[in-house]
Amino acid sequence: MNRHMSSFGRLSLRAREALHGYGFALPWLAGFALFTLLPLVETLRYSLNRVTVTVTGIRLEFVEWANYTRALFTDPSFVELLIGYAIETLIAVPIVLIFSMIIALFLNVNFKLKGVFRTIFFLPVVITSGPVIRELAEQGATSAPGIADVPAVADFLAQLPSALRNPLEYVLTSFILILWFSGVQILIYLASLQKIDRSIYEAAAIDGASAWEIYWKITLPSLATATMVNAVYTIITLSHFSENRVIKYIYNQTYAVQGGIGYASAMAFIYFMAMAALLAIVYLFLMLWARRGSR
Amino acid sequence: MTDARTIRLDNRRWLHLVDRARAFLFGSRSRRGIVWSVALYALLIAIGFVYLYPLLFMFVTSIKSPADLLNPMVQWVPNEIYTGNYVKAFRVLNYPVSLANSIFASVAPSLLQTATASLxxxxxxxxxxxxxxxxxxxxxxxxxxxxxxxxxxxxxxYRNLGLLGSPLALILPASFGQGLKSAIFILIFYQTFLSLPKVLEEAARLDGASDLRIFLSIAVPSALPAYIIAFIFSVVWYWNETFLMVVFLEGGVQTLPLQLSKFAQAYENLYPPGVVNIFDRLNEAVKMSGTFLNILPLLVLYFVLQKWFVESIERTGIAGE
Structure with missing residues (x-):
């Protein structure tokens, strides 16, 4: 006991704590080095080489940035796919956020049959998988039923410049598909709503605040963190989704004679950068919005 | 004098009626009015329909007979319940084997991933x-x-080690915390353990228990809900994952989503288009049966463990930091 009181003892206690901490983190750290960092560096190396797979292993031939310049300047489809991905993601994120927030607000009040609706609304958490979504999309079960086919709407769309038309068409044809990506986000909003202190609402109601004011002044600011988490989660889920066209393109190039592993690796890194840029844009936007809201 | 008073009384009565009507329609402090209720349920049903529509569509299509499929009059109510599609999809998917593979390929990595994430x-x-x-x-x-x-x-x-196509290719990264969405599970456990009181653990430490022992016999039991939730979500995500499965299990173990993704090809191997009669060709009813068989285990899991999905994040507080 006395030993622990001395400054030497305290120091060793701290060292002991650190040591145990590292002990608990060790499996993950080893895994990170082996299964994430090493492959990441390796992929980066591939992206600067022409890679040929042989029977005995792989052969690398250093080509500097050739794979990158090819992806960005020569490949006719990659950049187009990338731009399409960026636009679609930037459209899908607000839809998912608003929609999941609305559902969470509903599920946070009491009404009859709440359990039934809750069960239905959480279905996407379980079902959103690549092949299932693809089958459903092929059968036309994911587009907002027929809106894009109404002649008036089709005429209207045809009038628009393609920069505006493509995103709009995307919204109309994939609206339901986008909604299928809101499962976890609903859960996160709901958890966040339930953490808000009831007494704040009561105090506001006593002061005569309307439901509308309460929503904008209390509820929405309290959901700022959850919104940030959800935005990041949505972008990452959409970007990692196996039916994502950029991912499919990169995957197909991996095995293509013309492409190969080197080229696919370069595209993977460009895609990663694009995704990081999207994350940064949305994050900054939400930060600014949250700060303005709190003022 | 009296006239003015009756008018005032009438007025008050009238206002009272208006108040009650308004309370009935738009609600008061204590209860929701009818307008709000109607609007609420209308929206809830509309949104619920969005999610149920594909499932209903899938199910109805899957029990349509070839004749019903061709009949433009038959939209939502088939003339008969035709199970032939399921029989075919069952064979094409090689269901019992793929199901067992899917269960193993999602449960094993999930268990290990949960354990490492909690550590x-x-x-x-x-x-x-x-x-x-x-x-x-x-x-x-x-x-x-x-x-x-x-x-x-x-x-x-993995190819060099001869592990390609074996579930080990999925299990190894998962057991070192580099599995599918491991980061989320780590954050869930981090939040859970932060929110648990330290007192018991400190008492055990004073009694001379080792750190690992404290973790196993005090921290793990008190974080049990977090374990169950992490495990369930992990299983669901692994089950639905196709990219990693395609790459790592190529040529080896075949899971349900993998079988589904090459359904058309497998179907034509079993039922060559030139050989079988026209009603046995691949049609959307068979495809939908395959899709439905694919998500059926998840649906069962969901309805059995519903409580855990619903309470999951409320308990573990993933929405923090």
Missing amino acids: IGYGLARYRFPGRRIIMLLILATFIIPPQNTVIPQMLT
């Missing part, structure tokens, strides 16, 4: 050591890095 989550929540923040950042980074940036070298390594 590091506990370490980060309970111990202070240099580099803690950096590790947190790295964990977030593993969530952001797209799988295709790390998958090719791993695949080549």
